[in-house]
Amino acid sequence: MVDDLEYKYTGNRLNQVIESAMNDTGYEGGNNIIDYDANGNMTNMNDKNINSIGYNYLNLSHQFSISQKLLGWTYNTNISHLYRADGTKLRTTKYNAREGDIGKTTMIDYLDGFQYRYYDNGLIGGPVLLDKTSFAYEEQAYKSTQDALIPGSISWKLDFVPTAEGFYSFTENRYIYQYKDHLGNTRVSFAKNSAGVLEVTDTNNYYPFGLNHIGGIKGQLGSYKNYKYNGKELQETGMYDYGARVYMPDLGRWGVVDPLAEKMTRHSPYNYAFNNPLRFIDPDGREAKDIFKWDNLGKLTKVADSNTDVIYAENQFEKDGKTLKTDAKGVEVGEKGYVEANRQEISLSEKFTDRQGKSSNTLTTLSFYNNQEKATEVAEYMYSNGTNEFSNSTYTSSKGGFSVVSTLGLPSKTFVDPKQYMKNFNINGDSFYSSKLTSHDHNHPSNYLPSGYMFNMRDNKYIPRRSDVEGARGKMDYHNTIDPDFKDVKFRTYLKGKYMNYNSTTAYYD
Numbered sequence: 001m002v003d004d005l006e007y008k009y010t011g012n013r014l015n016q017v018i019e020s021a022m023n024d025t026g027y028e029g030g031n032n033i034i035d036y037d038a039n040g041n042m043t044n045m046n047d048k049n050i051n052s053i054g055y056n057y058l059n060l061s062h063q064f065s066i067s068q069k070l071l072g073w074t075y076n077t078n079i080s081h082l083y084r085a086d087g088t089k090l091r092t093t094k095y096n097a098r099e100g101d102i103g104k105t106t107m108i109d110y111l112d113g114f115q116y117r118y119y120d121n122g123l124i125g126g127p128v129l130l131d132k133t134s135f136a137y138e139e140q141a142y143k144s145t146q147d148a149l150i151p152g153s154i155s156w157k158l159d160f161v162p163t164a165e166g167f168y169s170f171t172e173n174r175y176i177y178q179y180k181d182h183l184g185n186t187r188v189s190f191a192k193n194s195a196g197v198l199e200v201t202d203t204n205n206y207y208p209f210g211l212n213h214i215g216g217i218k219g220q221l222g223s224y225k226n227y228k229y230n231g232k233e234l235q236e237t238g239m240y241d242y243g244a245r246v247y248m249p250d251l252g253r254w255g256v257v258d259p260l261a262e263k264m265t266r267h268s269p270y271n272y273a274f275n276n277p278l279r280f281i282d283p284d285g286r287e288a289k290d291i292f293k294w295d296n297l298g299k300l301t302k303v304a305d306s307n308t309d310v311i312y313a314e315n316q317f318e319k320d321g322k323t324l325k326t327d328a329k330g331v332e333v334g335e336k337g338y339v340e341a342n343r344q345e346i347s348l349s350e351k352f353t354d355r356q357g358k359s360s361n362t363l364t365t366l367s368f369y370n371n372q373e374k375a376t377e378v379a380e381y382m383y384s385n386g387t388n389e390f391s392n393s394t395y396t397s398s399k400g401g402f403s404v405v406s407t408l409g410l411p412s413k414t415f416v417d418p419k420q421y422m423k424n425f426n427i428n429g430d431s432f433y434s435s436k437l438t439s440h441d442h443n444h445p446s447n448y449l450p451s452g453y454m455f456n457m458r459d460n461k462y463i464p465r466r467s468d469v470e471g472a473r474g475k476m477d478y479h480n481t482i483d484p485d486f487k488d489v490k491f492r493t494y495l496k497g498k499y500m501n502y503n504s505t506t507a508y509y510d
Contacts, residue, residue: 002026002207003250012268013040014253017047025214027250040269042255048238058087059256061246064237074099079236087244094236109156113327117159117171160224164319167224176201176224183281184231184323189224204228208277210240210249230281231323242285247272260286263308283324291324292339293317296387298364298409300343309333311378313385331381333366333374342367346421354389354413355451363421365406375403376441382407383443383494389414391442397435416440416480416489437486443494450493450502452478462500462507477502 003026006018013036019029032046041055054063064079075098082091089110097103107118160169166178166189179188189202202225205213210229226233229249232240239246245256253270261269273280281291291303295314303312303322312330317323333339344365351359368375372394379392388407391414395402406418415421417437444450454465464478477493480486481504492499492510499510 002211005251007251012270014251014270017251026211040257045237045255050237053255055256056083058083059259060087060089060244061256066237077236089241089243108159113162115159115161116156118156169224180231180318180320180323182322183277186228186231201225207249209252209272210247210277212249230283242282245285247285252277254285258286283328283330291330292333293321294364294382294386294407295321296409298360298362298388298407300339300345300364300366302339309336309339311339311381313382314387315385331378333378339366344422344424346423348421352408352410352413354408354410356410356412358410358412360408360410360413363406363408363415363418365404365418365422368403368405370400370402372401372403375405379405379441380494384497386443387411387445389442389445391415391418391440393418393437393441394439395419395435396438399435402435411445414442416486437489439490439492440480440486441492441494441499447495449495450477450491450500450507452476453502453507462502463505478504 001021002023003019004021005027006020007014008016008018013034015034016031017027017029017034018031019027022029028047030047034045035043037043037055039055039059041053041059041061043053044050045053048066049068050064050066052063052065053061056062060081060083062081062083064077066077066079068075068077075096077094077096079095080093081089082093083089091110092108094106095103096106105118109116109118158170160167160171160176163175165175167176168174169176169191172191174191176189176191178186178190180186185204185206186202187204188200190198190200193199206229207213212228226235228234229240230242232242232247235241235246237246238250239248239255244259245254247254252272252275254272255270257269258264267274273282283291292300292309292311293303293314294300294311300311310330310332312324312328314321316325316328316330318325344363344367346363346365348361348363351361353359366378368378375392375394379390382390382405386407388409388411390405390407393404393406393416395404404418404422406415408414417440419435419437449455449462452464453462455461456463477491480489481491481502490501491503492501494500501508501510
């Protein structure tokens with residue numbers, strides 16, 4: 001048996017863990033009391049020899065103090081994190097000193113996926129060869145690796161950068177390829193050695209809540225080998241950094257209250273993935289989410305279950321199409337089940353062809369009732385991340401407003417009025433077929449002007465290009481402005497993060 005743990009609580013706070021299995025490959029044990037601050041943040045973890053944990057104003061852990069005894073020596077370690085104002089981690093600094101030694105300092109800078117490493121052995125006394133914080137990260141569960149001593153003068157060195165398939169290691173001068181499972185867990189890392197022969201550099205198998213089976217590799221501070229469970233970085237403290245919080249895989253809990261706890265009052269603010277990690281994922285430590293992918297063909301499909309619906313564009317996934325990138329950003333749509341209840345995938349009776357000659361007979365829509373702001377947020381996310389045209393059409397009636405984000409999955413065509421193709425147009429039985437289209441936005445992925453317009457240098461403004469609109473085959477954006485069916489509709493095109501309005505006489509930016 002790996003672990004036989006008894007959790008003792010005060011309210012929803014875990015105050016003590018009693019370990020009866022006495023198996024060091026799991027939770028280390030110690031039966032020590034866990035303390036918390038007024039915000040519910042865990043302030044120590046003496047079972048792991050973590051004497052104190054400090055937090056900033058965002059409740060992000062920014063200071064760890066660790067003391068350990070090994071072979072008759074005492075080792076003192078201080079780990080600090082520097083964050084940007086929005087909570088993005090910029091730097092980790094680790095100072096480790098053996099009793100009687102000056103010690104060494106290692107710093108890691110995180111710059112949009114690029115990791116730089118700085119090493120200082122303290123000059124006097126040389127490097128601390130037994131650089132131990134292993135007690136904190138369950139050393140028996142990992143093969144030990146010595147911190148690589150970076151030769152030469154003290155300086156910053158680019159350590160590694162992420163790639164679509166894994167990492168490129170500058171310290172090893174080679175590409176590292178990784179296989180990940182459907183939850184984003186790194187399972188195997190492999191690369192070619194100096195002889196050109198493929199070798200496995202790291203393997204990982206996990207218990208459901210993320211604790212490694214025996215044999216995984218714990219790399220040096222800042223190593224690519226530390227990106228393991230859910231693709232997150234395993235810290236020297238044995239906790240995974242998810243962004244908003246750090247996670248303890250040996251206990252299956254967070255050490256900090258969920259920043260969005262008020263949205264999920266049925267659950268403990270310390271729970272991980274609603275205590276069901278085989279079904280749910282938690283991308284950033286704030287809340288578990290239903291993951292939907294709106295791909296470049298226009299299909300809106302569910303990738304993973306959770307409590308909140310979030311849409312990610314195709315460019316936010318790894319090449320396998322299932323695993324989110326480490327820095328993936330999505331757009332929250334609503335509570336669990338919202339997308340399933342409000343999307344439609346419609347097979348059209350004919351194929352529609354865009355100006356590039358590509359065709360589609362499938363229309364995908366997502367509807368929003370009296371929530372034009374959310375529809376705009378979703379549309380702008382897809383405008384910025386998709387490779388095809390999306391549109392946002394808003395209707396009004398005596399019952400309120402109704403917005404539809406839609407796509408044909410084509411690079412240069414979308415519908416102005418998707419209502420006429422939709423199977424139903426109602427909310428809770430209230431029909432909106434009698435509503436009137438009042439505004440329509442769409443994007444141009446190639447960032448060209450609304451079709452049918454040009455810039456007139458003489459008048460210093462955009463005007464219809466008569467030679468184009470009069471001889472055009474098929475409708476241009478300009479033609480919609482003179483269509484009687486779209487009288488009084490406000491038209492806009494989304495270009496490079498800005499909206500360009502257009503009507504029958506001119507086009508102009510907001």
